[in-house]
Amino acid sequence: MTGLRVDASRLWDSLMDLATLGATAKGGVSRLALTDLDRQARDRVAGWLRGAGCTVEVDGVGNIFAIRPGRDAKAAVVLTGSHVDTQPSGGKFDGNYGVLAGLEVIRTLNASGVATEKPVGVAIWTNEEGSRFVPVMGGSGAFAGVFPVEKILAERDIEGVAFGDALVAIGYKGRVPVGGRPLDAYFEAHIEQGPILERETRTIGLVTGALGLRWYDCLWTGQDAHAGPTPMPARRDALRGAARLIEAVHALALRFSPDGRGTVGFLQVAPNSRNVIPGSVRMSVDLRHPDDAALAAMDAELHAAAGAIAAELGLACEVRQVASFASCRFDAGCVGLVRAAANAFGYPHREIVSGAGHDAIYVARVAPAAMIFIPCKDGISHNELESARPEHVEAGANVLLHAVLARAGRACAKR
Amino acid sequence: MTGLRVDASRLWDSLMDLATLGATAKGGVSRLALTDLDRQARDRVAGWLRGAGCTVEVDGVGNIFAIRPGRDAKAAVVLTGSHVDTQPSGGKFDGNYGVLAGLEVIRTLNASGVATEKPVGVAIWTNEEGSRFVPVMGGSGAFAGVFPVEKILAERDIEGVAFGDALVAIGYKGRVPVGGRPLDAYFEAHIEQGPILERETRTIGLVTGALGLRWYDCLWTGQDAHAGPTPMPARRDALRGAARLIEAVHALALRFSPDGRGTVGFLQVAPNSRNVIPGSVRMSVDLRHPDDAALAAMDAELHAAAGAIAAELGLACEVRQVASFASCRFDAGCVGLVRAAANAFGYPHREIVSGAGHDAIYVARVAPAAMIFIPCKDGISHNELESARPEHVEAGANVLLHAVLARAGRACAKR
Numbered sequence: 001m002t003g004l005r006v007d008a009s010r011l012w013d014s015l016m017d018l019a020t021l022g023a024t025a026k027g028g029v030s031r032l033a034l035t036d037l038d039r040q041a042r043d044r045v046a047g048w049l050r051g052a053g054c055t056v057e058v059d060g061v062g063n064i065f066a067i068r069p070g071r072d073a074k075a076a077v078v079l080t081g082s083h084v085d086t087q088p089s090g091g092k093f094d095g096n097y098g099v100l101a102g103l104e105v106i107r108t109l110n111a112s113g114v115a116t117e118k119p120v121g122v123a124i125w126t127n128e129e130g131s132r133f134v135p136v137m138g139g140s141g142a143f144a145g146v147f148p149v150e151k152i153l154a155e156r157d158i159e160g161v162a163f164g165d166a167l168v169a170i171g172y173k174g175r176v177p178v179g180g181r182p183l184d185a186y187f188e189a190h191i192e193q194g195p196i197l198e199r200e201t202r203t204i205g206l207v208t209g210a211l212g213l214r215w216y217d218c219l220w221t222g223q224d225a226h227a228g229p230t231p232m233p234a235r236r237d238a239l240r241g242a243a244r245l246i247e248a249v250h251a252l253a254l255r256f257s258p259d260g261r262g263t264v265g266f267l268q269v270a271p272n273s274r275n276v277i278p279g280s281v282r283m284s285v286d287l288r289h290p291d292d293a294a295l296a297a298m299d300a301e302l303h304a305a306a307g308a309i310a311a312e313l314g315l316a317c318e319v320r321q322v323a324s325f326a327s328c329r330f331d332a333g334c335v336g337l338v339r340a341a342a343n344a345f346g347y348p349h350r351e352i353v354s355g356a357g358h359d360a361i362y363v364a365r366v367a368p369a370a371m372i373f374i375p376c377k378d379g380i381s382h383n384e385l386e387s388a389r390p391e392h393v394e395a396g397a398n399v400l401l402h403a404v405l406a407r408a409g410r411a412c413a414k415r
Numbered sequence: 416m417t418g419l420r421v422d423a424s425r426l427w428d429s430l431m432d433l434a435t436l437g438a439t440a441k442g443g444v445s446r447l448a449l450t451d452l453d454r455q456a457r458d459r460v461a462g463w464l465r466g467a468g469c470t471v472e473v474d475g476v477g478n479i480f481a482i483r484p485g486r487d488a489k490a491a492v493v494l495t496g497s498h499v500d501t502q503p504s505g506g507k508f509d510g511n512y513g514v515l516a517g518l519e520v521i522r523t524l525n526a527s528g529v530a531t532e533k534p535v536g537v538a539i540w541t542n543e544e545g546s547r548f549v550p551v552m553g554g555s556g557a558f559a560g561v562f563p564v565e566k567i568l569a570e571r572d573i574e575g576v577a578f579g580d581a582l583v584a585i586g587y588k589g590r591v592p593v594g595g596r597p598l599d600a601y602f603e604a605h606i607e608q609g610p611i612l613e614r615e616t617r618t619i620g621l622v623t624g625a626l627g628l629r630w631y632d633c634l635w636t637g638q639d640a641h642a643g644p645t646p647m648p649a650r651r652d653a654l655r656g657a658a659r660l661i662e663a664v665h666a667l668a669l670r671f672s673p674d675g676r677g678t679v680g681f682l683q684v685a686p687n688s689r690n691v692i693p694g695s696v697r698m699s700v701d702l703r704h705p706d707d708a709a710l711a712a713m714d715a716e717l718h719a720a721a722g723a724i725a726a727e728l729g730l731a732c733e734v735r736q737v738a739s740f741a742s743c744r745f746d747a748g749c750v751g752l753v754r755a756a757a758n759a760f761g762y763p764h765r766e767i768v769s770g771a772g773h774d775a776i777y778v779a780r781v782a783p784a785a786m787i788f789i790p791c792k793d794g795i796s797h798n799e800l801e802s803a804r805p806e807h808v809e810a811g812a813n814v815l816l817h818a819v820l821a822r823a824g825r826a827c828a829k830r
Contacts, residue, residue, distance in 0.1 A: 089686075194644025211643060215689060226796050227678035227701045228626060228770025229609025232668050234794070239661055239679055246658035253647050263642035264654055265689045267682065271504075274630060274680045274699040275771075276797060284689040286642045355643025379649070381641050382691060 004112055006401055008394035011104040015393070018044060018084070018100065019092040028384025029092055033085035033127035034062070034163065039170035041084040042124060045099060049122055052106045058174025061152050062126035062167050063139045065181070068106050070119040071411040076182040078116075078408040079367070080105060080400060081123030082190060082359060083139070087131050091386020093191045093376065093393075099124055101189040101397040105404055117409035118184050125359040126172075132157045133166075140359035143179045144366045183367035185334055185407045188360040189396045190371055191388050195379030196352060203395045204342040205352035205373030208335055210361045211261065211288035212295045212327030218245065218306060221316040224271060224279030239269055239278040241315045248305035249285055256298055259353055261288040285319075290327050290353045328361045334370035334403070341402035347395050356381075372399050419527055421816055423809035426519040430808065433459065433499070433515065434507035443799025444507055448500035448542035449477070449578065454585035456499040457539060460514060464537060467521045473589025476567050477541035477582050478554045480596070483521050485534040486826040491597040493531075493823040494782070495520060495815060496538030497605060497774060498554070502546050506801020508606045508791065508808075514539055516604040516812040520819055532824035533599050540774040541587075548578045555774035558594045559781045598782035600749055600822045603775040604811045605786060606803050610794030611767060618810045619757040620767035620788030623750055625776045626676065626703035627710045627742030633660065633721060636731040639686060639694030654684055654693040656730040663720035664700055671713055674768055676703040700734075705742050705768045743776045749785035749818070756817035762810050771796075787814050 021041045022031035031037040042064060046056050049066035056066045067077055082098025102122035109120065125143070130136030133155045141147045153164030167173045192198075197205050222236035246264045253262030266284040285302060289295040303319055310317040335351075342349040352373055354361070360371045374396035377387035436456045437446035446452040457479060461471050464481035471481045482492055497513025517537035524535065540558070545551025548570045556562045568579030582588045607613075612620050637651035661679045668677030681699040700717060704710040718734055725732040757764040767788055769776070775786045789811040792802035 192644060193641045194646070195640075195649050196644075196646065199649075213643070223793075223795075224798060225610075225794060226608045226771055227680055228628070228676060228703055228772070229607060229611070229796075230676075230770065230794060231609070231611065231673060232665065232676065234610050234614075237665070237678075239682065240665060243658035243661035246654055247662075250647065250652070250655060258646060261643060261645075261647065263652075263690070263692055265642055265684075265691045265693060266687050267654065267684050268687075269680075269682050272681050272683075275678070275701055276680045277678055278680060286690055288643055355645065356641055357643070378638075379640060379645060380638075381644075383639055 004108060004114065004401060006104045006108045006394060006397040008390060010107065011100060011397055012390050012393060014048065014100045014103060015092060015096060018096050022086065024089065024384050026384040028386065029086045029090050030088055031086045032088065032132040033129065034132065034166035034170055036170065038085055039172065042172060045084060045103065045124060048103055049106065052103065052110055054106060057176045058172055059176040060149055060174060060178045061139050061142045062172040062174065063143055064124040065121055067119050067121040068109065070116045070408060072117050075118035076184040077119040077121040078184045078404050079121045079123055080187045080404055081125065082188050083125045083128035085127055085129050087129050087382045089384050091381060091383060093386055093388045094193065094381055095128055097191060097393065098189045101400050104397050105401045108401055115411035116405065117411050120404055120408050128359055133163045137357055137359055137362055140362040144362040145179055146362055146365070149178045186360060186363040186367045186369040187334065187400055187403050188358060188371045189400045190358060190373055191376040191381060192373040192379065193356050193376060193381035197373060197375035198379060200350065201348065202350045203347040203374065203392055204349035204399055206335055206339050206342065206349055207330060207354050207371035207373055208351050209290055209330050210328040210354040210358065211259065211290050212292050213286065213288045213325040214295060214299055214321055215323040216285040216302065217320050217322050218283050218285060219318045220281040222279050225277045227275040227277055230277060235277055236314045237277050238281040238315060241309050241313050241317060242267060242281040242283050244309045245306055248309065249302065252298055252301045252305065256289055256294055259290050260294065260298060261355060288355060292327050295327070325357065328364055330364055330370040331368035334368050337403040337406045338370050338372055338399060340406070341399040344402065345395065345398055347399065372396050419523060419529065419816060421519045421523045421809060421812040423805060425522065426515060426812055427805050427808060429463065429515045429518060430507060430511060433511050437501065439504065439799050441799040443801065444501045444505050445503055446501045447503065447547040448544065449547065449581035449585055451585065453500055454587065457587060460499060460518065460539060463518055464521065467518065467525055469521060472591045473587055474591040475564055475589060475593045476554050476557045477587040477589065478558055479539040480536055482534050482536040483524065485531045485823060487532050490533035491599040492534040492536040493599045493819050494536045494538055495602045495819055496540065497603050498540045498543035500542055500544050502544050502797045504799050506796060506798060508801055508803045509608065509796055510543055512606060512808065513604045516815050519812050520816045523816055530826035531820065532826050535819055535823050543774055547572045552772055552774055552777055555777040559777040560594055561777055561780065564593045601775060601778040601782045601784040602749065602815055602818050603773060603786045604815045605773060605788055606791040606796060607788040607794065608771050608791060608796035612788060612790035613794060615765065616763065617765045618762040618789065618807055619764035619814055621750055621754050621757065621764055622745060622769050622786035622788055623766050624705055624742060624744040625769040625773065626674065626705050627707050628701065628703045628740040629710060629714055629736055630738040631700040631717065632735050632737050633698050633700060634733045635696040637694050640692045642690040642692055645692060650692055651729045652692050653696040653730060656724050656728050656732060657682060657696040657698050659724045660721055663724065664717065667713055667716045667720065671704055671709055674705050675709065675713060676770060703770060707742050710742065740772065743779055745779060745785040746783035749783050752818040752821045753785050753787055753814060755821070756814040759817065760810065760813055762814065787811050
């Protein structure tokens with residue numbers, strides 16, 4: 001290792017500073033994509049990046065690219081970054097950490113007078129969370145060619161405001177074309193959003209890929225009936241179907257241990273009255289696995305379970321897939337650089353598969369990519385209580401710095 | 416039997432006429448208590464009763480009593496009736512049938528020139544449904560001394576309007592004291608609101624009593640977490656607790672067959688997001704049984720099941736009882752008169768226990784009482800699709816007529 005280290009308190013201060021924009025009473029952040037708070041956050045971070053000598057460009061869906069030039073003006077950029085939008089009740093670290101760790105990499109290179117062969121950049125991807133506009137990871141997805149730009153711009157929030165109009169309103173509809181920018185590599189630092197690193201007291205997660213995902217809407221249909229007069233055997237209780245499927249989803253995910261996931265997060269009962277047997281229940285199912293064949297097997301088991309429960313209880317159940325992501329394997333070379341950096345610092349680490357979606361997963365479709373996870377308190381994220389320890393925040397940024405530097409190459413002479 | 420029979424088409428026409436007030440597109444009725452539609456229904460039925468020679472009195476909570484005098488001016492009244500308020504998406508028969516069957520009894524006595532020893536009356540009880548104001552069966556409950564009048568008048572609807580103010584606004588705050596009126600007996604005809612009579616092709620249910628009832632709110636608390644990164648064994652999924660309790664409630668009700676009932680009708684998930692493991696679930700439990708000791712045993716099993724599930728899944732579960740009704744046994748003499756009338760007409764019948772609440776259950780606390788059930792289509796009630804067959808509507812009214820007449824006694828001479 002080169003001996004370069006980030007300035008931990010400068011990085012921490014930038015995180016706490018940015019977290020004042022949209023700060024909530026419980027210590028979280030509420031900063032939805034393309035709101036004025038998002039504009040303020042973009043302005044502030046872009047200002048810091050300009051102050052660190054970067055040129056800042058904005059593309060047609062609002063993705064921001066801050067570039068620190070390399071010695072080789074023609075080389076593709078070694079990019080890092082993440083997002084500054086948050087969930088409605090989000091935390092200080094999700095996304096913001098990846099962006100500000102990137103800023104800290106630039107500032108550390110500047111402070112040490114290190115020039116790189118290739119340019120080094122920091123990206124702020126638009127609307128990663130998908131809370132205000134679908135789809136999630138819309139900015140990085142458009143960059144990677146997953147979504148047409150027109151589709152992204154036409155999406156509307158719950159009040160009918162178009163993404164494109166909101167983007168113009170905050171002044172972030174840029175002139176740079178979306179996508180097509182050659183990347184040498186992409187690294188993204190992020191809190192784990194799960195409990196594994198914390199439980200095993202590992203400082204760094206070497207993220208080797210991401211779980212494939214399928215989302216379903218399930219509609220159970222039975223018969224509303226009065227809770228008093230209707231004998232138990234005469235019932236067609238849609239909520240019993242849902243309850244049985246909740247347990248079946250848990251059991252099937254366990255059969256695909258340790259990486260299978262199965263979750264029912266959303267459920268809505270009709271008529272939802274205390275003395276009426278529910279005639280209809282709508283519920284979501286979320287299945288994830290790092291292996292696409294295993295995920296297909298989980299899909300088959302879900303359909304079989306729903307069918308068997310429906311038949312046994314005299315219900316109808318419609319299972320409709322509403323979204324899917326293929327699993328993702330990050331670039332072995334990039335993961336190797338993350339591993340080497342963690343080893344050089346002596347940080348306890350392990351390989352880990354991301355269960356959540358991240359901008360890196362889309363960027364990985366157009367560039368070699370990897371991610372660096374750090375622990376978060378109790379694995380909690382998408383929550384105002386989201387928290388990370390300063391020493392982990394520092395460690396992740398140090399690993400990012402050295403992975404980026406290994407890829408970008410030191411220029412022979414100091415500038 | 417005397418040979419007296421109700422006029423089936425007159426009764427049916429009155430039902431269809433009343434059902435125009437608050438008629439819904441799907442053929443139901445939406446006529447919440449103490450709305451202007453309720454006033455119109457009260458005005459119309461009270462007008463019909465006055466037209467049939469009754470004196471009409473209104474008490475301090477809006478209960479209406481229409482009395483046809485008997486030969487013995489001092490005798491207590493033989494009362495029948497029910498309610499004309501409906502659920503928000505209610506039907507044409509629930510409540511309305513009992514009131515208009517009472518009207519038809521009066522009209523039949525008039526048309527046949529039959530005088531009775533004791534007075535015969537028809538009651539329209541206020542706010543049986545409890546949809547706009549709690550408590551359910553508020554008018555009959557106040558009459559029976561279950562609720563203080565001031566409490567009933569002070570209840571507010573969801574918009575903050577007080578019951579007492581709404582009552583004044585529709586002109587039905589009467590001067591007659593609430594309760595204290597001596598009743599010789601009370602009979603109430605009603606649709607079953609369950610499937611038993613229809614399935615067994617019985618025309619008449621001899622209602623021997625009503626299920627005791629306990630209502631609970633259960634709050635499951637686990638930990639919100641991201642659906643992707645959180646391994647299955649690390650989860651504290653509140654919705655799994657709820658799902659297990661839904662099945663436990665069904666199983667425990669089956670153990671108290673055939674009269675035990677257990678229902679989860681209401682369930683609310685937080686944060687209710689497709690990719691977040693639910694940290695909290697609120698759900699209702701409704702337990703019913705005709706035997707209070709059995710109901711107490713069901714209560715104990717519910718608490719034990721919730722505790723065991725919570726312990727196994729690492730959740731907290733708070734089970735709070737929010738309402739209860741003791742079971743009710745109707746007067747054997749009154750039930751006997753209903754049986755005799757059904758036998759006299761040759762109507763297929765069976766004893767049945769009411770699973771639902773009815774005004775008769777409160778009135779039974781201050782007078783000998785019984786109910787007469789008729790089948791309803793598919794057991795459906797509290798629903799715009801609620802339906803009853805004209806021949807059953809007629810049969811129930813014939814039984815009511817003869818039970819009332821048996822109790823009131825024919826005066827020796829025609830008037």
